[in-house]
Amino acid sequence: MEQDAFMEPFSSTAGVLRCKIYLLLLAGACSGLRVAVPSQTVHGIRGQALYLPVHYGFHTPASDIQVIWLFERPHTMPKYLLGSVNKSVVPDLEYQHKFTMMPPNASLLINPLQFTDEGNYIVKINIQGNGTLSASQKIQVTVDDPVTKPVVRVQPSSGAVEHVGNLTLTCLVEGGSRRAYQWLKNGRPVHTSSTSSFSLQNNSLHIAPVTKEDIGNYSCLVKNPVNGPYGLQVNSDRGLKVGEVFTVDIGEAILFDCSADSYPPNTYSWIQKTNNATYVIKHGPRLEVASEKIAQKTTDYVCCAYNNITGRRDETHFTIIITSVALVPRIGPIT
Numbered sequence: 001m002e003q004d005a006f007m008e009p010f011s012s013t014a015g016v017l018r019c020k021i022y023l024l025l026l027a028g029a030c031s032g033l034r035v036a037v038p039s040q041t042v043h044g045i046r047g048q049a050l051y052l053p054v055h056y057g058f059h060t061p062a063s064d065i066q067v068i069w070l071f072e073r074p075h076t077m078p079k080y081l082l083g084s085v086n087k088s089v090v091p092d093l094e095y096q097h098k099f100t101m102m103p104p105n106a107s108l109l110i111n112p113l114q115f116t117d118e119g120n121y122i123v124k125i126n127i128q129g130n131g132t133l134s135a136s137q138k139i140q141v142t143v144d145d146p147v148t149k150p151v152v153r154v155q156p157s158s159g160a161v162e163h164v165g166n167l168t169l170t171c172l173v174e175g176g177s178r179r180a181y182q183w184l185k186n187g188r189p190v191h192t193s194s195t196s197s198f199s200l201q202n203n204s205l206h207i208a209p210v211t212k213e214d215i216g217n218y219s220c221l222v223k224n225p226v227n228g229p230y231g232l233q234v235n236s237d238r239g240l241k242v243g244e245v246f247t248v249d250i251g252e253a254i255l256f257d258c259s260a261d262s263y264p265p266n267t268y269s270w271i272q273k274t275n276n277a278t279y280v281i282k283h284g285p286r287l288e289v290a291s292e293k294i295a296q297k298t299t300d301y302v303c304c305a306y307n308n309i310t311g312r313r314d315e316t317h318f319t320i321i322i323t324s325v326a327l328v329p330r331i332g333p334i335t
């Protein structure tokens with residue numbers, strides 16, 4: 001409903017008609033202004049663009065539509081970012097290159113996002129018509145660097161003698177803000193016990209003394225609000241890779257491997273692009289391409305990785321070129 005009403009504001013007849021329909025359904029809300037944001041909290045990545053969607057709808061004739069964006073951080077005065085009346089935008093000149101809005105669409109684009117952009121964004125919409133209607137919404141924005149793949153260091157590396165020795169597992173991570181660590185043993189969370197304890201940040205697990213019960217596969221999970229997947233790469237043990245282009249001989253079956261530099265592991269899917277059409281051809285981290293089955297000599301592919309816990313996705317594009325062996329002089333009878 002908001003989507004429809006969005007394009008109506010300059011047409012008062014549409015507004016009145018809509019109002020009559022609404023009178024039958026929800027009499028009280030007839031001329032009300034409703035402003036909605038899909039999520040109250042948005043997690044952004046430093047250095048990237050962040051889009052703050054806003055929808056609004058009203059059922060009254062309107063002359064002016066005003067949109068105002070303010071930014072507030074804890075213990076500071078709200079700052080004016082930009083505002084608009086109808087389709088003209090008045091930015092605060094200090095921030096004019098950072099914030100974009102295309103009124104009457106009230107959504108805000110922040111580009112690029114910096115740590116200092118973390119805080120609350122307040123959008124206020126005023127509809128001038130028969131009186132003035134006002135409504136506002138607040139969106140909390142967090143800004144983080146994604147977490148890189150962790151490495152576990154075991155001390156002492158030689159192991160420990162049962163009932164006497166101790167072990168310390170330390171989770172080493174290079175990048176990522178606001179990291180939260182969790183230890184898993186054979187895939188299940190480790191809890192503190194009389195022999196196991198965590199460091200203050202949980203990035204180390206100390207076992208003192210070690211016993212047979214401690215034997216297992218340990219892994220370290222590191223999360224933050226924007227955790228991966230990142231740094232997607234496609235590799236193959238066959239063929240020749242130059243940049244994003246793989247060159248393979250016709251008739252060769254090649255196995256491609258898509259890996260992401262993130263944790264926890266992701267779900268993968270492969271997309272093939274032919275002419276204008278794109279379709280998902282496989283799920284999982286590996287793709288086998290039988291080159292004799294490729295109708296075209298050059299085919300574009302995309303590997304997509306999802307982190308279904310954080311809801312983030314990443315993709316990498318690559319091209320496969322099938323080189324024809326016919327280029328090599330043939331010896332013997334031609335069939």
Ligand SMILES: *[C@@H]1O[C@H](CO)[C@@H](O)[C@H](O)[C@H]1NC(C)=O
Pocket residue numbers: 010062063064065085086
């Ligand atoms: C906004 O648009 C309406 C309808 O076209 C017009 O009547 C009004 O004067 C405009 N307001 C401004 C400030 O341009």
Ligand SMILES: *[C@@H]1O[C@H](CO)[C@@H](O)[C@H](O)[C@H]1NC(C)=O
Pocket residue numbers: 003006055102105106107
């Ligand atoms: C507002 O603009 C964004 C970005 O251009 C677009 O994706 C979105 O659909 C627009 N919203 C409406 C309600 O038109």
Ligand SMILES: *[C@@H]1O[C@H](CO)[C@@H](O)[C@H](O)[C@H]1NC(C)=O
Pocket residue numbers: 130
């Ligand atoms: C304007 O508002 C008044 C009071 O809310 C109402 O009586 C009147 O019908 C409205 N006029 C139009 C054109 O909607």
Ligand SMILES: *[C@@H]1O[C@H](CO)[C@@H](O)[C@H](O)[C@H]1NC(C)=O
Pocket residue numbers: 164165166208209
């Ligand atoms: C293992 O840890 C316990 C308690 O923290 C300590 O008393 C003991 O000396 C440690 N053993 C070794 C071999 O470091």
Ligand SMILES: *[C@@H]1O[C@H](CO)[C@@H](O)[C@H](O)[C@H]1NC(C)=O
Pocket residue numbers: 180181182198200201202
């Ligand atoms: C450390 O882990 C424990 C148990 O998993 C959890 O209750 C605690 O909040 C964590 N502390 C930090 C600083 O993440």
Ligand SMILES: *[C@@H]1O[C@H](CO)[C@@H](O)[C@H](O)[C@H]1NC(C)=O
Pocket residue numbers: 186215216217
């Ligand atoms: C640990 O992992 C390895 C390889 O993934 C597996 O062979 C082994 O059985 C696992 N050990 C335990 C105790 O789960």
Ligand SMILES: *[C@@H]1O[C@H](CO)[C@@H](O)[C@H](O)[C@H]1NC(C)=O
Pocket residue numbers: 275276
């Ligand atoms: C590809 O798709 C675009 C938009 O959907 C269309 O304009 C174009 O004509 C298509 N090209 C081919 C070769 O089909």
Ligand SMILES: *[C@@H]1O[C@H](CO)[C@@H](O)[C@H](O)[C@H]1NC(C)=O
Pocket residue numbers: 267308309
């Ligand atoms: C996330 O992915 C894993 C592995 O593919 C799957 O087992 C799990 O059910 C998924 N969880 C959700 C919430 O989709």
